[in-house]
Amino acid sequence: MTDYAQLLENCAGGDRASLRTVMDAEGGRMLGVALRMLRRRDLAEDAVQESFVTIWRKAHQYDRNRGAAKAWIYTILRNRCLTMLRQDTREIATESDVLEMRQDSDILSETWERLGEGGDLQRCLERLDAKKRAAVLMAYVLGYTHGEISGRVGAPLGSVKSWLRRGLAQLRECLS
Amino acid sequence: MTGNERPLEERIDEVVIGLADEAECARIERMAAEDITVARMLDQARKRFGELDDTARPEALPDDMWARISGRLETVEPEPAIVRDPDVVPFRRPDNAPRAMSWATIGSLAASVVLAIALAWTLFSQKDPAVIAVLINDAGEPVAVVEGSVDNTTLITLLGPTTVPEGRIMQVWTKPDEDGPPVSLGVLSRPTSTRLEVENLPAPSANQLYEITFEQAGGSPTGLPTGPIHGKGLAQQPL
Structure with missing residues (x-):
């Protein structure tokens, strides 16, 4: 190694x-x-x-x-x-760059697939609501801000902030 | 995103997943630099989420990538300062390592000599510094005058000939926060009077510590002073 x-x-x-x-x-x-x-x-x-x-x-x-x-x-x-x-x-x-653009959902699906089963992070992410999991992945993998996540999923900013805060807390608890 | 009342774990997670703003990132990095417990919490969070980086499909690097990188290295100087850049945790030596110097001994300096030089200096100085410090060596002799401006331009004037040990350079430090770590203001590649500029530090204030140490070429490897002290002194505001 x-x-x-x-x-x-x-x-x-x-x-x-x-x-x-x-x-x-x-x-x-x-x-x-x-x-x-x-x-x-x-x-x-x-x-x-x-x-x-x-x-x-x-x-x-x-x-x-x-x-x-x-x-x-x-x-x-x-x-x-x-x-x-x-x-x-x-x-x-x-x-021309648009040709290289991939849909958010493609990237996130592939990330999820490649994360594989059995890992701690995968196990704990799986326990989250779909919307909390998506928000966490959009932030980390795609680099989106709260506002960008809000715009892309069509949810109020306050809700997105709340999903992320609670989602991260649940992840910490699960991973500790 | 200044909510310092929020749990530290939550703030660290937000830094790691990229949701914290630059100022908050810098605050957390600073805390990690000063407290190894925070550094380890930050490292744990990074490793946890790092599994997601491992899911990225490797892409072929362009053939000239190494040439592009190595071409840039020619012009890059190692960076001695530790706290001004939020890119990474500014690491310190392990907490149990011996300290290279005692910051507490500063009170024993010959105050009257310092004040006399500072007053005389003010009369002849061309720029209006916010503070002036006269650095004194172990023998109580003045070895340098430091003039700090509000924009963190620092003028170092060496007093008398300075003997730099073979293979060493002089590095200038200050402690903007009395209880915080010393921060590098830069290195003097030659023992001559030099103007140094540094970003993202608060304006200097009275009683702020300044110090010059002899460090290895390129600056202290730990980001903190490690070499012998050439001189140190507390800043005063010119009258």
Whole structure:
């Protein structure tokens, strides 16, 4: 199993080969995560590229006593994607990019399928009402805000906030 | 989304699933930097939801991706500051590691020397700093003057020749929050007077601690001061 913590520590010491190893191991998956959120390949590639630059720049801040290296890496990627989304890059898609657009429901169905049975998160998500589960997945997987979820499911903002708050509380209880 | 009265677990979940605004993310990151319990709660939440990242179908990276990344590394400097960027938890050394310095010894500085230099400095200073600190070494000698402006531009003027240990650089720190961790203002790659700029810090105030340490090239590896102290002092407002 890849020792990402060691690779990040090597990066902090200036070892580019270690950064390359992280890219070879996780870059494809990271591009998949970015594509689900940003929906455009060019933007998703930019997000992955910039994430690796940030990983390099911040590698010396990583401390294995405080968290898992893989989670640290994906947090950098997700924050990058969220920042791009909040800058409304999603709204500037051109016509040809629409071809790459996939329906929210397709992405969420595939996520659910691939989550597989037996995992803790899957088991606990399954216990949630469908609307709470969808709201949690739309936020995490698609990067939607409360307002965007409200608009897409056609429910009042207050209801969506309540579903998410209660859904997250139920998940914590189930996962603890 | 400032509801600090809400359960911490809920706030952490919202940060992790991407529903918290930037300010709230920064607050939680700051808490995690200061409290390992919070850091571990945050890590747990990230790992739990991380299973969803694993469901993403891997996509082929473009052939030139490594060239694009490595091309950018040429121009990227390692970032020594820890708290100004909400991208990741700014990590500290383990809580049981020895502290490199005692922040409490500052009270023993020669106050009259400090005040005299600060007053004289004000008369000749061209810009209007919000605070001035005279940094004193262990021998009680003034080694640098720090002028902090409200926009967090910091002018460091070294007093007299400064001997930097082989392979080290000088890094400048401050404690905007008396009870919080020290924050890097930047590094002096050469032992000359330098102007440093840093974002997202509150304007400096009286009695704020400033310090210069000798760190490895590129800055402290932990994001906190680790090397020997060149000098330190508390800021005063110019009269």
